Amino acid sequence: MRNIFILGKVELLEAIRNIKFVWLAIFFTILGVTQPLIDKYMDVIIKSLGGIDGIMMDPNAPKPLANEVLLATFSGQFNQIGLIVLVISFMGMIATEKNSGVQGFIFTRPVSNLEYIVSKLFGNWFISMVCISVGSIVSYCYTIYLFDYYPFINFLLFLLFYSLWILFVISIAVLLSTFISSSIFIGITTIILAMIFMLLGGINETLALFLPSGALTLAESQLQDTHSNYLLMIAPIIYIVISLYAAKVIIKKI
Amino acid sequence: MIAIKRVNKAFRGKKILKDISFDIPEGECIGLLGPNGAGKTTLIKCITGIINYEEGEINFNGENILNFKNDIGYLSQNTDFKQWMTCEESLRFFGSLSGLSKTYLNENINEVLKDVGLQDKNQYKVEELSGGMKQRLGIAQAILHRPKFLILDEPVSALDPVGRNEIKNLIKKLKEYTTVLISTHILDDASEFCDRYIIIKKGEIIGNITNQDETVNYKQVYFQVDLSDSIKPEINLNDSYDLQEVKAGEFLVTSRNSIKLTNLIAELDKNNLNVNSIAYEKKDLEKIFLELVSDV
Numbered sequence: 319m320r321n322i323f324i325l326g327k328v329e330l331l332e333a334i335r336n337i338k339f340v341w342l343a344i345f346f347t348i349l350g351v352t353q354p355l356i357d358k359y360m361d362v363i364i365k366s367l368g369g370i371d372g373i374m375m376d377p378n379a380p381k382p383l384a385n386e387v388l389l390a391t392f393s394g395q396f397n398q399i400g401l402i403v404l405v406i407s408f409m410g411m412i413a414t415e416k417n418s419g420v421q422g423f424i425f426t427r428p429v430s431n432l433e434y435i436v437s438k439l440f441g442n443w444f445i446s447m448v449c450i451s452v453g454s455i456v457s458y459c460y461t462i463y464l465f466d467y468y469p470f471i472n473f474l475l476f477l478l479f480y481s482l483w484i485l486f487v488i489s490i491a492v493l494l495s496t497f498i499s500s501s502i503f504i505g506i507t508t509i510i511l512a513m514i515f516m517l518l519g520g521i522n523e524t525l526a527l528f529l530p531s532g533a534l535t536l537a538e539s540q541l542q543d544t545h546s547n548y549l550l551m552i553a554p555i556i557y558i559v560i561s562l563y564a565a566k567v568i569i570k571k572i
Numbered sequence: 573m574i575a576i577k578r579v580n581k582a583f584r585g586k587k588i589l590k591d592i593s594f595d596i597p598e599g600e601c602i603g604l605l606g607p608n609g610a611g612k613t614t615l616i617k618c619i620t621g622i623i624n625y626e627e628g629e630i631n632f633n634g635e636n637i638l639n640f641k642n643d644i645g646y647l648s649q650n651t652d653f654k655q656w657m658t659c660e661e662s663l664r665f666f667g668s669l670s671g672l673s674k675t676y677l678n679e680n681i682n683e684v685l686k687d688v689g690l691q692d693k694n695q696y697k698v699e700e701l702s703g704g705m706k707q708r709l710g711i712a713q714a715i716l717h718r719p720k721f722l723i724l725d726e727p728v729s730a731l732d733p734v735g736r737n738e739i740k741n742l743i744k745k746l747k748e749y750t751t752v753l754i755s756t757h758i759l760d761d762a763s764e765f766c767d768r769y770i771i772i773k774k775g776e777i778i779g780n781i782t783n784q785d786e787t788v789n790y791k792q793v794y795f796q797v798d799l800s801d802s803i804k805p806e807i808n809l810n811d812s813y814d815l816q817e818v819k820a821g822e823f824l825v826t827s828r829n830s831i832k833l834t835n836l837i838a839e840l841d842k843n844n845l846n847v848n849s850i851a852y853e854k855k856d857l858e859k860i861f862l863e864l865v866s867d868v
Contacts, residue, residue: 320671321669324665324668324669325669328654328665332654332656335656336656418650418652419648419649419650419652420652420653420654421622422617422620422622422648423646423648423653423666423713424666424669425620425621425622426620426621426622426641426644426646427641427642427666427669427670428641428642428669428670428671429669
């Protein structure tokens with residue numbers, strides 16, 4: 319446990335020194351405010367870009383609800399460009415250390431494979447969630463200011479389930495890092511796998527019960543105030559445990 | 573102290589280490605020699621627990637060496653640290669992972685940096701250090717926790733002549749109180765520190781020679797016979813020796829194998845010769861190494 323804390327602390331310190339906390343939080347903040355602004359001021363934006371000639375804006379279109387705007391922010395912004403940038407930010411977490419020999423030094427100390435992997439997983443998860451949370455909370459404030467009220471506690475619950483999805487995405491990158499030495503290849507493969515799971519999870523809820531993207535389905539249902547099936551949390555947890563176990567076994571074989 | 577027994581390691585179906593077995597007694601300094609790709613670094617990575625091996629065992633005082641990681645210091649071939657850390661932070665990081673207390677680190681970091689000649693660089697970031705300085709920092713992290721067994725993979729290869737000399741002197745000091753395994757390509761350096769050499773080729777041990785072996789093995793031996801009784805001596809030596817009379821009473825013995833002086837003297841004794849003097853050309857470590865690793 320002590321080693322996980324030491325290694326995790328170094329991950330955080332590194333994110334502070336290379337201002338990852340700052341740029342990633344700013345990035346998610348920009349993403350977070352984009353969607354509510356677009357939804358609120360679409361007609362103004364179109365006008366300022368050259369007018370609305372030829373474009374029909376339904377004046378009777380219902381005003382979107384706050385949770386609908388937040389859902390669009392996460393499914394349209396955070397889960398697409400946001401996910402890509404997020405994966406790029408941590409794709410080298412193990413590969414860089416492996417290629418530079420730092421990992422070798424660490425393993426000459428009384429550090430187990432599992433301690434090393436867990437520190438990487440949770441260290442990067444914490445960094446990612448801090449930055450996502452900053453962007454999300456700014457987005458939440460904008461949304462309730464521009465649209466209507468949505469309970470903050472419900473939003474926090476959504477964020478909690480969403481964090482499970484992020485944990486799974488990082489666990490894929492951790493697993494891939496144990497046998498792939500190219501950071502770029504790890505990043506691309508992680509993004510593709512995450513996208514596949516998202517697409518499959520969107521087909522129906524029964525299928526999502528068996529997929530790690532069940533966490534995302536659960537988070538979205540939480541935001542939509544529909545019935546939340548908490549069984550959707552089981553599959554992502556199982557996938558994360560399997561990824562960790564496989565990474566633990568593979569890491570020293572290669 | 574360290575017992576390596578029948579260690580085998582394969583990678584993608586190819587055997588990299590084949591039945592490696594040797595012992596490292598306490599206090600000894602062992603040189604691990606071999607051409608590039610021989611498996612030296614892989615063996616070191618197995619000893620230090622960086623990678624797993626399929627068969628065999630590596631023990632430290634009779635128990636699995638992995639239970640004694642705090643007693644091992646390791647300098648890798650490609651020394652690198654987290655670039656954004658300062659020298660002091662790097663040592664604190666690795667020291668903490670070795671279970672060293674804050675007080676111990678506060679008291680010892682500057683001293684260790686002084687030992688490796690980096691006393692004025694403790695607040696330098698790793699990215700600001702030259703290759704040689706990184707190597708010194710690597711040695712500092714390897715000795716910070718006062719290990720009982722020190723493994724140095726190419727410790728002086730990246731250093732300039734001055735740095736090499738300083739680190740060689742440091743290694744000589746370290747071997748006074750710790751057991752050392754050094755992997756190096758520089759045979760002259762190895763012969764300065766090592767008591768014994770393990771020569772490895774294509775994953776197999778092909779030579780395990782002591783410094784004593786090195787000094788009693790010669791390329792060629794000259795001897796001079798007393799000819800005062802004016803009788804030309806008849807000399808019959810073992811078939812492995814070639815005998816040639818260089819001038820009256822002076823002979824040159826050569827052999828395709830190494831000549832053990834004690835064996836040769838025994839042979840000469842059998843001939844009842846009155847040998848006045850004996851001179852020899854030493855077969856150095858490089859010669860022995862090249863003979864062993866040569867495919868011919």
